[in-house]
Amino acid sequence: MNDQIIIFDTTLRDGEQALKASLTVKEKLQIALALERLGVDVMEVGFPVSSSGDFESVQTIARHIKNSRVCALSRAVDKDIDVAAEALKVAEAFRIHTFIATSALHVEAKLRRSFDDVLEMAVNAVKRARRYTDDVEFSCEDAGRTGIDNICRVVEAAINAGATTVNIPDTVGYCLPMEYGDIIHNVMNRVPNIDKAVISVHCHNDLGMATANSLTAVQNGARQIECTINGIGERAGNTALEEVVMAIKTRQAQFNADTRINTQEIHRVSQLVSQLCNMPIQPNKAIVGSNAFAHSSGIHQDGMVKNKNTYEIMSPETIGLKKEKLNLTARSGRAAVKNHMEEMGYQESDYDLDKLYAAFLKLADKKGQVFDYDLEALAFIDMQQGDEDRLVLDVITSQLISGLPASAFVQVELDGQRLSEVSQGGNGPVDAVFNAILNITKMEIKMLHYNLTAKGEGAEALGQVDIVVEYQGRRFHGVGLATDIVESSARALIHAINAIYRSQKVADLKAKK
Numbered sequence: 379m380n381d382q383i384i385i386f387d388t389t390l391r392d393g394e395q396a397l398k399a400s401l402t403v404k405e406k407l408q409i410a411l412a413l414e415r416l417g418v419d420v421m422e423v424g425f426p427v428s429s430s431g432d433f434e435s436v437q438t439i440a441r442h443i444k445n446s447r448v449c450a451l452s453r454a455v456d457k458d459i460d461v462a463a464e465a466l467k468v469a470e471a472f473r474i475h476t477f478i479a480t481s482a483l484h485v486e487a488k489l490r491r492s493f494d495d496v497l498e499m500a501v502n503a504v505k506r507a508r509r510y511t512d513d514v515e516f517s518c519e520d521a522g523r524t525g526i527d528n529i530c531r532v533v534e535a536a537i538n539a540g541a542t543t544v545n546i547p548d549t550v551g552y553c554l555p556m557e558y559g560d561i562i563h564n565v566m567n568r569v570p571n572i573d574k575a576v577i578s579v580h581c582h583n584d585l586g587m588a589t590a591n592s593l594t595a596v597q598n599g600a601r602q603i604e605c606t607i608n609g610i611g612e613r614a615g616n617t618a619l620e621e622v623v624m625a626i627k628t629r630q631a632q633f634n635a636d637t638r639i640n641t642q643e644i645h646r647v648s649q650l651v652s653q654l655c656n657m658p659i660q661p662n663k664a665i666v667g668s669n670a671f672a673h674s675s676g677i678h679q680d681g682m683v684k685n686k687n688t689y690e691i692m693s694p695e696t697i698g699l700k701k702e703k704l705n706l707t708a709r710s711g712r713a714a715v716k717n718h719m720e721e722m723g724y725q726e727s728d729y730d731l732d733k734l735y736a737a738f739l740k741l742a743d744k745k746g747q748v749f750d751y752d753l754e755a756l757a758f759i760d761m762q763q764g765d766e767d768r769l770v771l772d773v774i775t776s777q778l779i780s781g782l783p784a785s786a787f788v789q790v791e792l793d794g795q796r797l798s799e800v801s802q803g804g805n806g807p808v809d810a811v812f813n814a815i816l817n818i819t820k821m822e823i824k825m826l827h828y829n830l831t832a833k834g835e836g837a838e839a840l841g842q843v844d845i846v847v848e849y850q851g852r853r854f855h856g857v858g859l860a861t862d863i864v865e866s867s868a869r870a871l872i873h874a875i876n877a878i879y880r881s882q883k884v885a886d887l888k889a890k891k
Contacts, residue, residue: 380636383626384602386578387413387619388422389651390439391451393610395425397655398827398846399855402877403435405654408728410439412650413607414446415725416643418619420473422449422604426465427458433465440469447513449473454503463510474507477517477545480532481524493528500532504539515543515578522548526561530568537569543576543602548591551584551614558587559594566599578602581617583609588617589664593625596633607651608659608666620644620665620697628692642698646723653758656844656855658831665697698723706753708742718753729757741840744861755833755840759859767876768793769819776807776864786810788868790818808867815871821878824848830863843870849878 390406390413401409406423413421421443424436440448448469452458454476466472478500479489485496500516507514516536521529533544546565548558562579566572579595579602581588592603609618623639630636648666652659661669671694706714712735716726719734737756742748773789784807789798799817804810816823827846832839843866845856856874860866 380630380634381601383596383633383635383637384419384576384578385417385619385623385637385639386420386422386449386602386604387418387606388580388604388616389413389606389610389619390435391422391424392604392612392616393606393651393655396610396612396615397657399656399853400431401435401654402880403431403438406435407438407442409607409647409651409654410443411728412643412647414443415640416647417638417640418446419638420447420449420602422451422475424465425451427452427461433461436462436465437468440466440472444470447471447473449475449515452476452503452507454478454499456506459503459506459510463507467510471513472511473513473515473543474511475515475517475545476503476507477519478503479519480528481520481522483523484520497532497535501535501539504536504541508540512540512542514541515545516541517545517547517578517580519547520549521546521561522550522553522558526564526568529561530565533565533575534569534571537571537575541575543578545578545580545602545604546595546600547580547604548582548588549580551582551588553581553587553591554585555587555590555594558591559598562595562598562600576601578604579617580604582612583614583616586614588615589621589625592617592622593633596626596635608648608657608663610651610655610657618664620648624665624692624697627696641696643723644697645694645699649754650758653857656829656846656857658829670694671699706738706742706748707746708739710738710742710748715753718750719757722750722754724757741861752833752840755842755859759857767872768879769872769875771865771868771872772796773798774811774865774868776811778807784810786814786864788814788818790815790872792818807864811864811868812871815868815875819875821849821875823874823878826853828867830866833859841866843867845870845874847871847874852881854878854881 390409394401410423423439424432426433426436436450450462450466452462462474478496485491485493504514504516518529518532536544577600579592579600581591603622605617605619605622607619609615623637626633626635626637659667661667715735715738716731734757770791772791776786778784783802784804785802787800788811797818799814801810801814804813826848829844831842833842840859840861841863843858847854854874854877856870858866858869
């Protein structure tokens with residue numbers, strides 16, 4: 379019988395804190411629900427004491443998630459632990475994850491304490507967390523650079539204090555697989571009460587070793603892997619969930635272990651996280667990159683025709699990647715659109731069918747045929763739209779004549795009032811349209827990032843524009859999708875402005891309390 383490896387997903391904590399712009403509560407909940415369907419055992423969804431927004435998102439997710447255990451992070455500080463418990467108490471069951479640094483470098487240079495002080499703080503933090511839940515995880519930050527004697531001391535003390543999971547993180551991605559495996563082996567064999575807790579691993583990818591280190595740790599007795607979708611996270615990122623899960627599944631005989639992950643959800647969740655987090659996936663990314671199942675070499679193609687196993691160690695279907703393209707036209711009904719979404723793994727609760735169908739008809743009139751990647755892109759955009767957008771795009775035209783400044787006409791609805799603006803003198807049609815929108819809204823916005831990608835194939839592929847803007851010291855993400863690049867750019871700016879409006883509304887409501 380295979381051992382179960384616990385999959386602890388920290389996309390919404392370690393992954394989210396490294397993004398160019400913060401996710402909204404709605405976006406975080408969408409990702410959490412997708413992780414639940416994926417089958418993660420534990421999801422770490424935030425650091426509640428860090429901000430009121432993080433507290434709200436942790437509480438919202440804790441209220442909705444039923445089939446995964448929700449976890450929140452806290453330093454080894456009483457207030458952190460109390461606030462985490464307050465945010466999580468609406469959950470049926472929850473975990474508090476508390477941590478403190480243990481390496482000599484961190485203890486002396488960052489904490490400016492002795493190791494004995496750190497040991498005492500760790501024990502007190504675990505005991506305080508146990509007042510609220512019997513599921514407490516303790517982490518030795520920078521364990522990869524901590525002496526093995528001190529690791530064993532703090533692990534034993536944390537377990538005696540009530541920790542049920544102890545994490546041995548390679549916080550800065552410093553360890554090589556053999557070194558990291560030796561650390562886990564020593565902990566498993568030198569800590570006398572190790573049988574009373576699960577050993578967890580949390581590896582960063584600074585040297586490209588995160589997946590290898592995590593899997594080596596499993597071979598040496600670790601039974602929980604902390605990871606993120608697409609490997610997003612601080613600096614070079616975290617262990618990629620899809621990589622460790624598929625490695626264990628593909629090489630089960632080597633690991634004598636398995637996970638509860640529904641691997642057919644991997645592709646869909648990967649795309650969702652990439653879209654909502656504005657983090658494109660590199661084409662050659664293992665498992666989920668666009669080239670992961672592509673074969674260009676003539677020798678490889680010949681082998682694939684004769685037997686797929688010649689060059690594929692797993693099939694694309696195992697991660698939920700559907701090869702067939704869906705061919706929809708303007709004559710296709712709502713039932714066909716809904717059916718195709720279901721075949722791609724989406725539930726009706728993931729999107730608004732009325733909005734999706736209206737957008738589908740508009741696109742079908744322009745393109746003639748709509749394929750699965752078009753429909754998925756439309757659904758992702760719908761997921762990111764607010765329920766009550768103050769600013770709505772109505773009409774847009776732009777003109778660029780060689781040798782002359784660009785001009786644009788934009789008409790929008792702002793709070794139900796129709797407004798229009800003509801802009802002349804832009805550096806190009808996109809710049810002219812942006813100037814017109816900003817003149818209407820009277821906003822001073824700084825453009826930090828602009829990215830254009832093609833969604834689909836051929837001359838009629840949809841153009842997706844992702845932008846990050848700064849307004850009054852905060853960063854906001856906007857995304858737009860259209861067959862015309864200027865229109866998709868305008869929709870991205872309007873999306874970002876609506877996010878700003880919603881943040882102002884939240885701030886006003888809090889000020890009145």
